[in-house]
Amino acid sequence: MARRRFPEDRNIFAWSAAPNQHVLYSVNPGDALRFFLDQALTAPADVIHLDGSPLFNRLLIFQTRDVPLIPEFLGPPDGTTVLYAQLVSPLAPAAAQQAPPLLLYAQSNARLDALESGASTAAGQLAQEAIQRQAGDAATLSSANAHTDSTVANESSARSAGDAATLTSAKGYTDTAVSTEATRAQAAESTNAAVITAEATRAQGAEQANAQAISTETSARTAGDASALASAKSYADSTVATESGRAQAAEQANATAISNEQTRAQNAENSLGASVTAESNRAQAAEAQLLPLFGGSVTGDLAVTGRLTAGGYALPVVMPTGRRPAYRKATWSQQFQTGHSWTVGGSGTASSNVNDTGTFVRGTQSVRVTTAANAVQSQVRKLSQPTMDLTGKMIRLILKVDDVTHLDRLEFLIGTSTFTNYFRWTVHTHSAVSPNYVQSGEWVTVHLNWADVSASGGTYSLSANGTPNSRSGFTDMQVNCYDDGTGAVTYHLQAVELVPDTAETFPNGVITISFDDSYASVYDLARPKMDALGFSGTMFNIAEAIGSSGVYLNTTQMRSMQDFSGWEMGGHAYGTAAHAARYTTMTEQAVADDFRKLRSWMVQHGFTSEHFAYPGGQFGNTTDGVPVDQIAARYFTSARSIISENVESFPAAMPHRLKAVTGINDGTSIGGVTVSSLTATGGKLDRCLNNGDWLNLCLHKIVTGTPADSTEISQTGFNTLMDAINSRGIPVITVSEAMRFYS
Template identity: 55%
Template sequence: MSRFSRRAALRVAGASALVVAGGTLLSGATDVGGPSGRRPRYRRPTWSEQFQAGHGWTVAGAGTATADLNDTSVFTQGRQSVRATTNGTGKQSYVRRTGMTAMNLAGKMIRLVFRVEDTNSLSKLAFYVGTESFANYYLWQFHMHSATATNYVQSGDWVTVHLQWADVTSAVGRCSLSSRGVPTTKSGFTDFSFAVYDDAGGPVTYWLQAVELIPDTSSVFPKGVVSVTFDDSHSSIHDLARPAMDRYGFPGTSYNIADAIGTGSSLTVAQMRSLQNHSGWEMAGHAYATTAHTASYAKLTAEQADDDFRRLREWLLSNGFTSEHFAYPHGAFGKTTDGVPVDLIAGRHFTTARSIVSETTESFAPAMPYRLKALTGINDGTGIGGTALSNLTAPGGRLGRCADNADWLILCLHRVVEGTPTSSTEISRAGLMTLMKAISDRGIAVATVAETMEHYT
């Protein structure tokens, strides 16, 4: 029996065992259908600050207690990073630089690499791009920490975030946004600032490793790309969603629960094959056992989660479904009950794993392929919560921003119904048709998750 550790786990390149310092976590071969490892090439920056000696940035703000501009003890690039600790007052602590040579961010996205030691007292993270010592700026508030939902930023992880123009939160001064959310300018920026806020309940220690500019999604998809995904294997995917999408030639990605197939109101294997073989859909994975899906992998041990991943991948392959992509049950990746990151285990069996984090939209290439972001709860009901369909289709909505600024918008749907939705996990057939027409009218590409990930640049 393998022993499990609560210490940070690492996947050994070229090996089948998941190990931690001092012992094996999950031994033995992974399933024969393990991931091919086909991932987008690393996007090399056109401009990069990795906070090595002489970087010229400062740490300040009313929320800062202590800082080290040259921390040589904790880093993931080069030989050092910038470290700061907040003072527990809920005020801003920042790492910034002003007066740099003016930069053009058209066709670019910002890549941040950072680490938060303990997120228990984290409130939010933001990034500013501006001029004249921030008299004018664009603001991305890119992470609001939750005490209940799964968070993209996890304690002790080096996290990568891509900031795109479609996700600008607000603008000040001569920096402004049109009614459609398009920035009036994307060039001439001299000031950058990475901002951290604690929740006023305790201090937060963080490290900033890199601020970089890389090509955005428009270099591959000029008007952005949408992936329409469906969770839980409902038969309405075949009966109602497929006809609405076939009309436009749009494929979808179905994330399936293996042992639900052929039972109750779930898809059958024959329907899955028809979707794949005749409409170009992708048959991906969501869980093998319904009990694992109900619990979520974060409520299982590492061995139980790994076994469910393995059985799911083998089931897909044995039935002719070759997708290497996965969606976490309930969007939860966190850590298993014995402290192993679920996204690390996912990497033994799949090439990507999708969450339902939607603070910002996804990009190509994705910042973290095992934490793909997706917008969920899309519905055309009334008073049932979730994301109103009109928020996507209205001027300045998510579809318009996708087309105007180019990003990878992953939509997470569940059940399609003939009548009025009564749950945030339902959308009406008419509502889905409205959504498909809105995508088509804007000229946005539609691709499965697998198709999107196949693009190399």
């Protein structure tokens, strides 16, 4: 004796008393039928049959044909309630009606209640079908049979396509057909009983009429009215004959109706039996093609609709290698732990805590300051420190702003004599419309290069080409914060550190030349010039745009640039619609889907770059609050923005927020950054050369005429820029080369 509980449906149990002998019961009759189709019919079809759906004392039972179950083999499980039931349905085969009482089990009173509810529902369905059957609704039966055939045909097509969802729907239709036929049979019996009752009522009326006739005849005799007596006799004879004819006709009609119903029931059972057999065969064939619920293997291709997940996480199609730049160790560090002795001041400060243990990202505390909402300077500083040498060093800040809504700017100063002499950097200027490096509620890392110095005072100064006159002897450090005057800002300072700068690796600095949006003009007009100078560029591509028209690159051109000129083919977006909308207007799932499809497309076409540029440079939050740069990190090793308040360092402070100068053009009054400002004395090319930094230049389309907007640069202007880089001897590398260099 075997007892089995099936995990795919917790409401179904089965016992086997002997080979080919089964008892099933379920809270829901439909569940039991589906189980029968999916599991029970795996035994030989000539042994296991479905003997209707009889009700046993309000419990649904299926049993094998011909071989009665032996109760003593079905020992009750622990903690169950034992019930006895006797087959009572007149629709079951005669052999089954003679079966001995069956021993059944239910796990709890709650299960018995559920079974009773299922039985009551089935009884209501049987009553309604009886009405339809007595009415002789052959069209309805035909429609049911046709519906079953259609269901079988549809499921056959679905099974061929491996569509498990359609298979489930087909089984549901078959369940409905079985229930409908049983309901009609029950309704026919109820209607037949009603007809018999009506005929009995008519017969009783006839008797009453006859009695009345006899009474009338008696009165006529008494009055000696022979004529009335004859008339009464004639009326009585006529009434008796009429009622007798009606009764006989009713009996014949009733017999015909019963015969018709029996024929319909038999036809329905035959049709449904064939459907059940076909259904079970299809189910077995389909199950052989499906991946088991608890693991297994699949032969051939496996198609997945929606996300493929593991352990609750959506899997990327292609995952990055994780080859990030090595983290630079600080040569000097202030992490604002107990005893740091830095002070908070400035008339723009409303409150502060220099030992805030509630918010920190290193150690056990940080400095917290809230501004006074007056657009005046708030500061955290330390004066009269031992002298520091910043030659070959850059400054690393780790900070957080709780809410950037009212943030105006952040600054850093280094100097001597209480900043009588100083150099000043603009750490961040907040924008209400452009992408911002500092986001609300996030700890960020900022690198400040010597090329980024924005002002000087006292004995400190910058030369015409942007070179500071001193890089050592500093004793004072200070962080400034300004709100916009309409609301307060709370900021946290975690670390001020010195780390080796880009000049340690590239004494003349280094430049990356990148192109967004996959324009074919880059292949036609920019590549020849860069080939001549030995420069390789980085192209950030929109997959759906590739090959869509002559305006955009095709894969043949991309492979030529990659394989024969050393270019890098990075990613910019998969869909043109996603690129136009920007990721910050989409949900996390939509952004992740675009990343996943883009990465898959790149690898499929032989472009193995792990680097990305955000559409519009925007890496803020998705519409459901997920930072886009965190999604990008699942698929790419780095991601470039178009923030240029500071140039990038080597290695980058935050690889998924790479900074770049964009909008480079040689037009007139069209915005962006002009070629002349980059190549001028003291411009960004000179600062890169003399101070050492990683300068990312972002371009888009090359045109032969006059640029129409800041995304265009003429071929003449582009050639001028390339020549200026070459004449300064600044090396040009791709993003991949930069990342590999420090991996």
